[in-house]
Amino acid sequence: MRFEDRFGSEASGSIRVSVVIATYNRADSLRRLLQQFDEQTLAPSTFEVIAVDDGSMEDTARKLADLKTNYALRIERQINSGAAAARQKGVELARGKIIVVIDDDMQIKPTFLEKHLAGHRQENTVVLGRLRPDAKLADMPLFERFYARALARDGDAYASGERPVRGHNVYTGNVSFPRELFLKVGGFDAQFRALEDEEIGIRFEKAGAHFTYADEAESMHGSDWTSMKKWMDRAYRDGVYQTKVGKKHKDHLDSQPWRHLPNINPVSRPILAFGLASPGPAGLLANVAIRTASAFDKIGLEPVALAGATLVYGIQYYRGVREETGSAIDVAREYREFKRGIALIGKGGAGGSPLKRMLDDIREDNRMIRVYQEKYDYRLEEGAVIPNASSKEIASDAVRKIGYQLMVAYRVMRFFRDANLGLGAQFMSRLIRHAFASDIHWDAELEPGTVIVHGFGLAISYAAKVRAGSILYQNVTLGYGLDPDTKAPGAPLVERDVHIGVGATLFGPLVIGEGTKIMAGCVVNRSVPPRSIVEAPVPHVVARKAWPGTENGVASTDPSSSKNQLAG
Incomplete structure (x- = not known):
């Protein structure tokens, strides 16, 4: 508009x-x-x-x-x-x-x-x-x-x-x-x-x-x-109401009063912790500190004075936090919960938090599905970029596409694993077994952008690794085994853009090179170079053992034959 x-x-x-x-x-x-x-x-x-x-x-x-x-x-x-x-x-x-x-x-x-x-x-x-x-x-x-x-x-x-x-x-x-x-x-x-x-x-x-x-x-x-006292009262009140805001919006980490603590100067941190642990004596300390800061200000040492004012504000702020939170035990519990929240949905380290990684991975899995849909429908121009789907489209795909459902379940299992929630990971592992008749270990590494088609009957070892762009069909096994020559143990590494067909079995510490296609029913226990096609042997068809009274598997027309007699 x-x-x-x-x-x-x-x-x-x-x-x-x-x-x-x-x-x-x-x-x-x-x-x-x-x-x-x-x-x-x-x-x-x-x-x-x-x-x-x-x-x-x-x-x-x-x-x-x-x-x-x-x-x-x-x-x-x-x-x-x-x-x-x-x-x-x-x-x-x-x-x-x-x-x-x-x-x-x-x-x-x-x-x-x-x-x-x-x-x-x-x-x-x-x-x-x-x-x-x-x-x-x-x-x-x-x-x-x-x-x-x-x-x-x-x-x-x-x-x-x-x-x-x-x-x-x-x-x-x-x-x-x-x-x-x-x-x-x-x-x-x-x-x-x-x-x-x-x-x-x-x-x-x-x-x-x-x-x-x-x-x-x-x-x-x-x-x-205004007066210095009103300013200090305001800092105290800010701590009280910041705690109220944090209680109302527990899912919003940046509204929590604890968010400042990890970034505070290590010298100041124990003093602010003192405000949380002993709010009464800390109030006396704040009064002494603000008088000292004001004295520095009067002799022209403004940077030192401002640093002192910052410290005083922090002491008063966390005294207010303590009042609203309750006892020292309550403070410790709330801070532990905050740190747990940081671990789960905070900014995390490389790659972000477990929750952010999970959501990003789910989006990338969905985007790769759309890439292949466009490619095999001949609608994708070379070099074209497929944008991420909307949240509504992703939710729709998670309902309609059984293979994508399995990938979402796997991503949730990995989230629990990365967040050190072992029971959650085990629960998702069992859910995947019962819902999809598949056994994917929570330590198996399926890179964002892995595509599973149908998804029933997969068995993927804890040591297996699958790179982005690869497609796994139903009943594929990536198993732990021994190298046939060196006897070294391990599980497959599937490089980028590998397609593994229905019922294929790969086991041992082998590497499947980028861009390879492994056709249905293959059993592979040795490494495959990039851009290869692996086909199963053509099945050898022979006649079953002949019935009595048949020749070369062809029924006899002699009415006295034993089969015809039985039929009669």
Whole structure:
């Protein structure tokens, strides 16, 4: 669908964008921001601004009653329920198809809305805008500079493409998304009084949203000039709510509070662990550390001071994690589960995690099936690339193609093996025996892109190896045996693009060269050079032993013959 068809043209005058701002005791900074929306390059008739006062001590609407804007402005008030509830109310009142959420203390350029809207060329997109610290960075308190530097690092990583934007990176200081997507995932979770933006971002990701970073849709974030105590309380609260997010989304490793620990400086790691193990004494340590960092800052040692602030944030953060997790035993259990999750679905080592490898291998097996389908139907041009099938097509093939079913079962068995889940691997081995009358050992190596046709009656040894592009028909045996000359034990190595026909038996430490075809019924116990054809001997046909009264197997016409007598 065209961009104009989705959002309407600027000339139509319809509301395309709704800006939602949650505000609390910041009437002056909100006024400044609302005035800057009056300077937008987007036509004022095409956007609206909805500010929701979250029970401020001051009457925000009354303080801004004299403000005149060219765009539609609406200021609502609610009982203090938190920023998530305020933003939820704003989105529910919105008329635009695109929602822009921004904090009340931001400053923006005239192209802010234009750049956000431009990021929505693709449907179902979440656009994260740049958060830029105030130019007066040097005048900010130490803890404000800590946040500002972190935001700048993240923004640079997103803008350069070094780090892709994902759901857990979403922040409501400067973000836009389709209203329909927001309502589809259920909106903000009101139980989160912090990190509600990260939590809904994870649900956006699970709903299939596309994420992009709009470096030019920037907003400038000034200093809150809050107290050191409030900053430390915020770090503690972040730990509490990060744990809540992790509990809600156990399948999302990057939402877990433990994700930082493997990457922390080895010197700092024991100190943060102290925060988990002994949160009370660790709080005293955090107070001493922040005073020390502030002292370094006053004498001009800002790098040392910022390092100290980072450590203090970490101590407070993990003290909060401990509070929400429970006892030290609970902490140890949760961390073990996290490490187990890393092993199963984390980033893994070479080739990725066992789960990622399994899914990639299943896709490659399916792609190779399609390659051969095209090839033998004479539809595949030389050098053509066959794209991966969609998840729906792969699922359909897994239902319709018995050989592919067997390959999927084998991949699941290998996943359990690689994840050190021996019982799971044994269970899949027995399932394969009963469901497919095949015996494939979990240590057998079938490279991604191996094709099995029909699949019943296969017997593949633990030491057998099959390279990509090879095709195995039913009743094939790749068995462990002895070399007929050297008596060395081993199992076959089948090189790339080898076809092994129905009922062929290969055993011993032989190598079947690339591109070879082994015809049905062959028994092979010696290596075969590449691009060979191996045929079974032509069967020798002889007559069976003659019946009494027959000659050369031909029945006698003599009615007195014994066979005819028996027949009579």
